[in-house]
Amino acid sequence: MSTQQRFVMNTWYAAAWEHELDNTKNLLARKICDVPLVFYKTADDAYAALDDRCCHRAAPLSMGRVEASCLRCMYHGILYNKAGKVVEIPGQTHISNNMKVRAYPVSAKGGMIWVWMGDAELANPNHIHDFPPLVDKTNWRGFEKEAYLHYQANWMLIVDNLADFTHVAFVHTNTLGGSESYAYESVPDEVDELDTGLAIKRWHKNSAPPPFHQRVIPQAEHDVSLDRLNDIEMHIPGVFLMKTQFAPAAPEGKSDASDPHREYRNCQYMTPETWNTTHFFWNYLHNFDLDNAATTTSLKDSLFEGFMEDKVVIEQQQLLLEQSPDFVPRGIGGDKALTVFRKKWRERLNEEVADNASSGEHTSRPVNIRALI
């Protein structure tokens, strides 16, 4: 009998912000794609990821101790190197070759530790989606410590949410949206297919500043109509990158605002913990008021409020979907982006399953995502 493969494994997953490992133990237990992992930071500030289960008697290595570049299991003291190989067994000199746990490729970029869950030989850190504002402190200011939320929902439901900003009008009327007119007056441009996902632009012309933006601009500008652009990329497995610009509404006859006034950059990384739970990482950066911590704090509070509005809806969706496995969603025009993204994700999963089968590595079949979400 074949097993069912649920996740694309040959891809980089956002695993932890670097600051999450700056704790007294320099390590973190985190399950990704159903696999319990331990991440640790070595004495020379490199990162490692191992299966979080000692090969001796299955104690969690995340209860262990970092020693230089190694990690010691604090049950019977076995010491592992970064490659997952046992290099010391207290009280014995012989170490057999099968004394090891799996090690996973990791790479730090943009303050995030990324992990590769599949075939280590295919892992290329250049394929991690770069988001330069995260490290460009000259032009952008974001949170001092980037943010994390835990979701009781499948990651693809959060991807769906971000793939259709119509919801901004109804879920976030008084926070991120401003009015229900956003759903009627702003229509996304065509969905552009990318190799690893999609891109969408959505203009909202000649509109009042939404509440989160109004809170960080001078009172005198509260009544100035703006052209608002959200320029989005979504990449497999769940990498959302957005440029937002607000500019004074373009004069009659001009197609768009040519003078960006204030801009934001937003990343949201959705990583499956299990099929029904998700790690959600985010930051929100501004290119104005760079010396003003109050602006950053206000934006963080506003966005957090908005994300909690999403979370309530999405976690309720998850519950209802778990209770109604036969549910078949009806489509509307606004589903174009999520449909494209699921198609591309599905193709990647199918390719991986076929490759594994032809190399004789696993016999598995891809999960039926439609039945579950």
Ligand code: FES
């Ligand atoms: S369980 Fe880890 S050393 Fe025994």
Ligand SMILES: [Fe+2]
């Ligand atoms: Fe939202």
